[in-house]
Every structure is written in structure tokens, then in C-alpha cells.
Amino acid sequence: MRSVIDILDLTVEEITDLIATADDIIANPAKYAEKCHGKKLATLFFEPSTRTRLSFEAAMYELGGHVIGFSEAQSSSAAKGESIADTVRTVSCYADIIAMRHPKEGAPLVASMKSGVPVINAGDGGHNHPTQTLADLLTIHREKGRFSGLTVGLCGDLKFGRTVHSLINALSRYEDVRFVLISPNELVLPEYMKTEVLERKNLTYRETTDLEEAMPELDILYMTRVQRERFFNEADYIRLKDSYILTPDKLLNAKSDLCIMHPLPRVGEIAGSVDDDPRACYFKQVLYGKYMRMALILKLLEVA
Numbered sequence: 490m491r492s493v494i495d496i497l498d499l500t501v502e503e504i505t506d507l508i509a510t511a512d513d514i515i516a517n518p519a520k521y522a523e524k525c526h527g528k529k530l531a532t533l534f535f536e537p538s539t540r541t542r543l544s545f546e547a548a549m550y551e552l553g554g555h556v557i558g559f560s561e562a563q564s565s566s567a568a569k570g571e572s573i574a575d576t577v578r579t580v581s582c583y584a585d586i587i588a589m590r591h592p593k594e595g596a597p598l599v600a601s602m603k604s605g606v607p608v609i610n611a612g613d614g615g616h617n618h619p620t621q622t623l624a625d626l627l628t629i630h631r632e633k634g635r636f637s638g639l640t641v642g643l644c645g646d647l648k649f650g651r652t653v654h655s656l657i658n659a660l661s662r663y664e665d666v667r668f669v670l671i672s673p674n675e676l677v678l679p680e681y682m683k684t685e686v687l688e689r690k691n692l693t694y695r696e697t698t699d700l701e702e703a704m705p706e707l708d709i710l711y712m713t714r715v716q717r718e719r720f721f722n723e724a725d726y727i728r729l730k731d732s733y734i735l736t737p738d739k740l741l742n743a744k745s746d747l748c749i750m751h752p753l754p755r756v757g758e759i760a761g762s763v764d765d766d767p768r769a770c771y772f773k774q775v776l777y778g779k780y781m782r783m784a785l786i787l788k789l790l791e792v793a
């Protein structure tokens with residue numbers, strides 16, 4: 490029984506296989522329509538979600554399986570004070586696989602230690618979000634055909650943005666990936682990510698506060714939302730929330746094959762007028778997330 494709590498729980502070879510499976514699902518969806526017949530996925534969401542929860546659910550339905558779960562802590566026994574451990578032991582009696590999102594860093598890891606079935610981390614606080622990274626990797630792979638040799642700009646809330654942390658971890662395993670970290674000084678990438686990941690692996694990176702200055706060199710621009718729910722103080726959020734707003738004029742010096750990504754939801758970081766630019770990939774990214782979750786469910790349930 491295998492859980493995925495961190496993107497590094499999957500080897501590079503396994504990620505290559507998941508991408509190949511997702512590509513095959515896209516090409517031959519009918520082949521997969523009954524693969525999870527009789528299986529149940531439980532979605533345990535203690536934090537808000539649109540894409541992650543619904544794409545997990547759509548993924549399971551498209552594999553012929555069923556879905557149970559809850560979408561807010563208030564409607565579960567967590568509201569009565571039940572521990573994660575007891576909740577997950579209970580749910581493993583009903584479901585074959587669990588996707589869990591929780592505001593506390595490490596909660597899905599604790600759950601995986603108590604669960605009788607695989608647990609997938611669907612986002613834990615400001616820490617990790619491995620299945621968003623799978624969506625991101627499929628997007629990059631389908632757009633660029635490779636990971637190596639890319640210059641990746643990560644822009645916005647690099648401090649609390651869990652999608653950024655997981656994506657850096659994933660890309661750190663490929664050759665010659667360069668990172669440009671674009672954020673206000675208050676929202677820079679956590680020190681542990683710089684020392685434990687970027688510096689330990691001798692990756693090239695630089696930090697800047699200026700998106701337009703960085704634009705010309707980027708192959709990927711990964712925009713993120715300022716994570717309001719992780720701030721201690723609303724005034725700081727309000728001061729920082731509009732630090733970066735991508736508009737068509739800011740793309741004038743960008744590469745013609747730039748890939749613009751965002752895990753969504755956006756709350757102003759990308760103007761609607763960018764959506765018609767052929768370089769905007771964020772809605773493809775949403776769709777690809779479903780296919781990668783299908784591939785991951787098949788893998789963890791060991792369905793051939």
C-alpha cells in the first residue's frame with residue numbers, strides 16, 4: 490500500500506510513466522472507462538477547493554469508480570473534535586483510496602500512517618501539493634516536450650504557496666533547470682527550500698522583485714495568488730495582494746513560446762485580457778490535472 494504525500498514520493502521514472510498514462514488516457518479515454526469499477530475514492534477536504542476536489546471526483550467517475558467524502562471540516566466529525574487518525578481509520582473502512590486536503594502541514598502524512606488504504610495529499614497548509622505538481626508537469630511536458638534546460642519563473646507568494654514548493658522539488662531532479670524567483674521581499678521562498686533543495690542540488694537560481702525585468706529570459710512563467718488564509722494580519726495581505734498583475738503589455742518582451750501557468754484560483758494576478766493569448770496555459774493545466782489524477786489513482790490502486 491502506497492501513499493503520495495510529497496512529490497518526491499514518486500521517482501522520476503514513475504513520473505515519466507504517469508505522464509505516459511495521462512497522454513494515453515487523453516488519446517483513448519474509452520479504454521479507461523471501467524478500470525476502477527467497484528472502487529471508491531474518499532475526498533476528505535478540510536479546506537476550500539474547486540479544482541482539486543472536483544478533478545479528483547471527475548477522475549474517479551471517468552475511471553468507472555465511485556466517490557464519497559466531505560468538502561468542509563464543519564460537516565465532518567472534525568467539528569466534534571475527532572482526530573485525523575480516527576477519521577482516516579474510519580474512512581479506510583469505507584473507501585479504497587483517500588484524497589485529503591488539510592490546513593495543517595503534515596496532516597496527510599499523519600493520516601497515511603494510520604490509514605489502511607493509500608492517502609494522496611491534496612494540499613497541506615503552506616507545505617506541499619503534489620497532485621497540482623503532476624498537473625503542472627503534464628502541462629510543461631505537453632507544451633515543451635521536456636523539463637531539462639528550461640528557465641522557470643515563479644512569481645507571487647513563494648513563501649506560502651505550496652504549489653511552488655512542490656513544483657521546485659519536482660523540477661530539481663531534471664538537468665539544467667534554472668529558476669527565477671519573483672516575489673516581494675516579504676514573500677520570498679522559505680530558507681529551507683533554498684538551502685535544502687536549490688543549493689544542496691547546485692541549481693541555478695536568482696531572486697528578483699521585478700517581473701518585467703525577468704520576463705525576456707523565461708520559458709515558463711508560473712503565477713501564483715497571494716495566500717490570504719496563511720497571513721496573520723489582514724493589513725499585510727492587503728498591502729501585498731496586488732504586487733504582480735500580469736497584463737498583455739507586460740508580455741511584450743516575453744518569448745513567443747512562453748508558457749504562462751497558474752494553479753488557480755486567480756484573484757487578480759492575471760488580467761482576463763491575457764486569456765486569449767496563445768501562451769496562456771492555465772485552463773489546459775486545469776484539464777490536465779484530471780488526467781494526472783486518473784493516472785495516479787490507477788497507479789496507487791495497482792490497476793493494470
Ligand code: NCD
Pocket residue numbers: 540541612618621651652713714752753754
Ligand atoms: C492551489 C492550492 O490549493 O494550493 N489551488 C489548487 O489546488 N489549484 C493554489 C492556491 O490556492 O492559490
